[in-house]
Amino acid sequence: MLFDVVSMVKAGQFVGAGICMGFGAIGAAYGEGLVGGFANCAVGRRAEQAGPYTRNMLIGQAVAETSGIFALMVAVLLVFGDFSGNGVCAWASSIAAGICMGLGAIGSGVGAGYPALDALTGSARQPALGSSMTTTMLIGQAVCQTPAIFALVISFMLMFKNCAGIAAWPYNAALLGAGLAMGIGAIGSGWGGGMAGGAACEGIARQPQMKSSLTTVMLVGQAVAQTPAIFALLVAIMLISIGPTEGTILTSAALLGAGISIGFGAIGSGMGNGVNAAGACQAISRETSTSKDMMTFMLVGQAVGQTPVIFALVISLMLMFVNFSLPGTIVGFCALMGAAISMGVAAIGSGYGNGVTGSSACLAVAIKPSGRSAIMTLMLVAQAVAQTPAIFGLLVAFILMFGNYSGPATLPAAMALIAAGFSMGFGGIGPGIGNGITGAAACEAVGVQPDERGLIMRTMLVAQAVAQSTAIYALVIAFVLIFVV
Amino acid sequence: MDISGVDLVKAASFVGAGIAMGLGAIGPGIGEGFVGGKACEAIGRNPDEAGLLTRTMLVAQAVSESTGIYSLVVALLLLFVV
Numbered sequence: 405m406l407f408d409v410v411s412m413v414k415a416g417q418f419v420g421a422g423i424c425m426g427f428g429a430i431g432a433a434y435g436e437g438l439v440g441g442f443a444n445c446a447v448g449r450r451a452e453q454a455g456p457y458t459r460n461m462l463i464g465q466a467v468a469e470t471s472g473i474f475a476l477m478v479a480v481l482l483v484f485g486d487f488s489g490n491g492v493c494a495w496a497s498s499i500a501a502g503i504c505m506g507l508g509a510i511g512s513g514v515g516a517g518y519p520a521l522d523a524l525t526g527s528a529r530q531p532a533l534g535s536s537m538t539t540t541m542l543i544g545q546a547v548c549q550t551p552a553i554f555a556l557v558i559s560f561m562l563m564f565k566n567c568a569g570i571a572a573w574p575y576n577a578a579l580l581g582a583g584l585a586m587g588i589g590a591i592g593s594g595w596g597g598g599m600a601g602g603a604a605c606e607g608i609a610r611q612p613q614m615k616s617s618l619t620t621v622m623l624v625g626q627a628v629a630q631t632p633a634i635f636a637l638l639v640a641i642m643l644i645s646i647g648p649t650e651g652t653i654l655t656s657a658a659l660l661g662a663g664i665s666i667g668f669g670a671i672g673s674g675m676g677n678g679v680n681a682a683g684a685c686q687a688i689s690r691e692t693s694t695s696k697d698m699m700t701f702m703l704v705g706q707a708v709g710q711t712p713v714i715f716a717l718v719i720s721l722m723l724m725f726v727n728f729s730l731p732g733t734i735v736g737f738c739a740l741m742g743a744a745i746s747m748g749v750a751a752i753g754s755g756y757g758n759g760v761t762g763s764s765a766c767l768a769v770a771i772k773p774s775g776r777s778a779i780m781t782l783m784l785v786a787q788a789v790a791q792t793p794a795i796f797g798l799l800v801a802f803i804l805m806f807g808n809y810s811g812p813a814t815l816p817a818a819m820a821l822i823a824a825g826f827s828m829g830f831g832g833i834g835p836g837i838g839n840g841i842t843g844a845a846a847c848e849a850v851g852v853q854p855d856e857r858g859l860i861m862r863t864m865l866v867a868q869a870v871a872q873s874t875a876i877y878a879l880v881i882a883f884v885l886i887f888v889v
Numbered sequence: 890m891d892i893s894g895v896d897l898v899k900a901a902s903f904v905g906a907g908i909a910m911g912l913g914a915i916g917p918g919i920g921e922g923f924v925g926g927k928a929c930e931a932i933g934r935n936p937d938e939a940g941l942l943t944r945t946m947l948v949a950q951a952v953s954e955s956t957g958i959y960s961l962v963v964a965l966l967l968l969f970v971v
Contacts, residue, residue: 830908834916835918874917885906
């Protein structure tokens, strides 16, 4: 069954348009709903202020709508445009553009809701503040739009990429990989950046005199939380511009995998870094004297929280640039896909968990500023343990990429390898988050009782070890799938 | 590539094992972490009861581990028995 290029491209554009607007509608609507809900709470508290609150609600919602409008724009272009002149690859680039903008709009849409809802709640609590939070709200919302703008740029690059004369595969895989990388990779940074912006607005409502210090911490925190999205942008641009135009089935798998690894890998660190920055803003508003060293504290936590996405970036770059000596069959294809899934998805939990621990460490410093160094030590130990699932993911990815598959290329042999990636990747999410939650509570406990830090650390490590067990089961099943069956 | 029925079933059981263990590990990991966190908080407030709290924590974590073990059992069944 062969189709002509025009029909294939048209079909790709329509599927892409559906994906784009479908996913693209989630984030903005959710974010706006949050804002609307909290606006109602604010009006309920001070009915006489209904006019100004409604106005602020509409301004906040309008900004949160941005990413939804980007998705609408790309979807309309895909519906009415004609990209068949761009060659046989245009069906893949159209679907990739839809995936990129649709998924890429989620995080920024939800994220933009948080500053607006916290500004509304804050002005209901402190009516005297008037509109002084509006500036911070707008800055916070604007910064968390960045990932959606990256996604828009990549989807335009994809739609207008002229691939005339290029063979369909493996370049199709490079285009789809670019869409997946930027689309999925934008979710965490947008969402997390929004949480930081929200916490800054809440902080200003509590301590108006700390406005400048809170805005600075918010901007630095948001900037760091943007890093994972920037990694994803980098990989997407590389895939589009230097993606190889000839190669085997292995090349296709590697290009697709490069996108999957960094895309998923960016979710956890992006969100975690945002949560960490939110904790720093809350800490400053609870104990203003901590504003001097809160920035350092936040940056240390965020730097460690970046580790999982850096692992994912390394695997993406290896997939793009290393020449694998795998069989050029479905077995080799599934080995590389499994490696990408294992690394990318396992990084979600560790990245987010690290952020949760870092956030509570900041709050613990606000409870007990003198316990700073004990809290920092505990935070770093907890974050190191929470890194374990991501390290397992990295290990399985390496084993899959450099394994020796000399057996016959059967379907079970291939599926076992991709299933190993599923097992370790998804199996790493929960333990990473759980370890982070335990570490977070331990940091707060040390803030309350610094003298008992030895006992608390021991309990934390026991609890984290138990929470690690399911990641170990996932690792065992992955090993069985690779080596035994 | 010719795919026989036996191969198809085998491939499906492998994929099933991977999904079972992967998704099944999410809940216990988060749940046990939550329990551990609360135990640390409680010990911070009342260090004298550390032994009792650790015991309670481990019992609760053992219960929340159960679904992870079910996933492991199902994955092993899919891999070796059926």
